Amino acid sequence: MKRSLALAMVLALPLTLGLAPTARAANEADYKTAYSAAEAAAKEAASLRHQWTVTVSALAAAKKAADGGDFDRAVAAAREAEALAKASIFQAISEKEAWKAMEIR
Amino acid sequence: MLRKLLIALAMVAGAAQPLLAAEGASDPKAEFKAFRSYFTNRFPKLALDDFVNGPYSMDEGLRKQWKAIDEFPPYDFAIDKGKAMFATPFKNGKTYGDCFPNKGIGVRQNYPQFDAKSGQVITLDVALNRCREANGEQPFDYTKDDMAALTAYMAFTSRGKPMDIKIPDDPRALAAYENGKRYFYTRRGQMNFSCASCHVQSPGERIRAEILAPALGILNAMPIYRSEWSGMGTTSRRFVTCNSQTRAVPLEPQADEYRDVEYFLSYVANGLPISGPGARP
Numbered sequence: 448m449k450r451s452l453a454l455a456m457v458l459a460l461p462l463t464l465g466l467a468p469t470a471r472a473a474n475e476a477d478y479k480t481a482y483s484a485a486e487a488a489a490k491e492a493a494s495l496r497h498q499w500t501v502t503v504s505a506l507a508a509a510k511k512a513a514d515g516g517d518f519d520r521a522v523a524a525a526r527e528a529e530a531l532a533k534a535s536i537f538q539a540i541s542e543k544e545a546w547k548a549m550e551i552r
Numbered sequence: 553m554l555r556k557l558l559i560a561l562a563m564v565a566g567a568a569q570p571l572l573a574a575e576g577a578s579d580p581k582a583e584f585k586a587f588r589s590y591f592t593n594r595f596p597k598l599a600l601d602d603f604v605n606g607p608y609s610m611d612e613g614l615r616k617q618w619k620a621i622d623e624f625p626p627y628d629f630a631i632d633k634g635k636a637m638f639a640t641p642f643k644n645g646k647t648y649g650d651c652f653p654n655k656g657i658g659v660r661q662n663y664p665q666f667d668a669k670s671g672q673v674i675t676l677d678v679a680l681n682r683c684r685e686a687n688g689e690q691p692f693d694y695t696k697d698d699m700a701a702l703t704a705y706m707a708f709t710s711r712g713k714p715m716d717i718k719i720p721d722d723p724r725a726l727a728a729y730e731n732g733k734r735y736f737y738t739r740r741g742q743m744n745f746s747c748a749s750c751h752v753q754s755p756g757e758r759i760r761a762e763i764l765a766p767a768l769g770i771l772n773a774m775p776i777y778r779s780e781w782s783g784m785g786t787t788s789r790r791f792v793t794c795n796s797q798t799r800a801v802p803l804e805p806q807a808d809e810y811r812d813v814e815y816f817l818s819y820v821a822n823g824l825p826i827s828g829p830g831a832r833p
Contacts, residue, residue: 496809498801499742531742538739546737549748551583551590 473518481525482509488532497539502531578730580719580819587820590752591768604772604827606765610756614763618831626777627704627829630784634705637698642687648702651683660703660710661826664717664815666725673728673811676703677786694805695792700775700784707775707828715772715826717819732816735809736767741798747813750794762833769821771814773830780833787814 489506492498505528513521591603595610602609608618638648638656649655653662663676674682680702681691692699719725739746748767750759755766774787781789788805791813795802803809 493801496803497740500796500799500801501742503801535742538744542738542740546734546739546746549737549739549746549752550733551586551752 473522478513478518478521481522485525485529488529492532492535495539497535499531499535502528580729584820591766601825603766604769604824607763611763621831626831630701630704631708634701637702638705642689644687646687648683657709660706661713661716664818666720671724673815675811675814678806695789696785700786703775704829707826710826712825714823715818715821717822728812729816732812735813736816741800743798745798769824771817772821772824773827776830776832778832
């Protein structure tokens with residue numbers, strides 16, 4: 448028991464001291480991958496006529512950050528855009544039937 | 553073998569079609585009654601014709617403000633401009649009046665119409681731009697300015713006349729009505745709101761500083777002067793703004809869906825008086 452605790456403490460030490468290995472900074476290739484996935488989802492949402500304004504804004508923010516060389520921010524914004532676009536696609540598909548529940552009868 | 557299979561498939565398809573049609577078909581007359589009953593039951597003290605006054609019918613304080621504002625109506629300039637435009641001939645000598653029954657006077661309550669030739673819903677705004685193009689003129693922007701002025705004048709000449717929208721015996725007309733109804737009740741945007749979320753579920757309630765109008769008769773006052781816009785706006789402008797407020801990317805003005813939802817909302821307002829042009833906060 449004492450041995451395990453000691454081992455855990457040794458393992459935790461670098462984390463406590465802020466020596467944990469940090470995530471790799473995003474590069475242009477990461478951005479391009481994230482952006483193209485987001486763009487594809489956004490195009491699908493638009494084709495369903497269920498695009499959200501926030502998706503368009505997040506895509507624009509991703510592009511702007513990438514143009515400024517901030518690929519961490521660009522990837523984060525692109526991933527947000529993709530998540531928003533996917534949520535709007537879900538909305539479009541579910542509303543094909545769900546709208547009937549709101550109808551005055 | 554293949555022939556038998558095709559015949560069998562055709563028979564199945566033929567048998568299934570009426571069933572599908574029966575399941576999905578709208579009954580506009582029954583829906584008109586249900587729509588009206590919903591609002592009259594919810595607001596039993598409200599005179600039926602008062603629904604066309606939107607938020608003013610829902611709040612006494614707001615109504616008093618409106619009465620005061622209406623002594624010098626902010627849409628008067630639009631009526632005057634529209635009247636002058638209406639009387640001014642196109643370059644070919646014809647006028648807007650030549651494109652409409654009764655020279656365009658007192659006809660607003662008959663729009664939108666279903667056009668059997670194109671198979672589409674034609675709103676008053678579309679009819680006006682068609683008229684312009686047929687006479688060699690450029691179409692107007694559908695959201696404000698000149699279009700708002702023209703429709704303001706035409707609405708003014710129809711004030712008090714009951715909305716009178718027809719759904720002809722044409723499956724395409726019924727499909728357009730159905731499409732408009734679907735659009736009205738479909739949730740969209742990041743806020744996950746449908747038109748009905750505000751104007752069926754919550755009329756009279758506040759959304760931020762605004763009091764929500766009931767859906768019944770909501771288009772009878774169009775076009776409107778909105779203080780928020782500091783100017784006039786058409787039905788298209790209103791739809792575009794509503795979509796944006798729910799964080800949905802708006803459709804293009806006078807898109808099929810917008811024209812169809814105008815068709816649906818106008819049909820269920822049949823019998824209620826035209827009150828446009830209107831003024832709204």
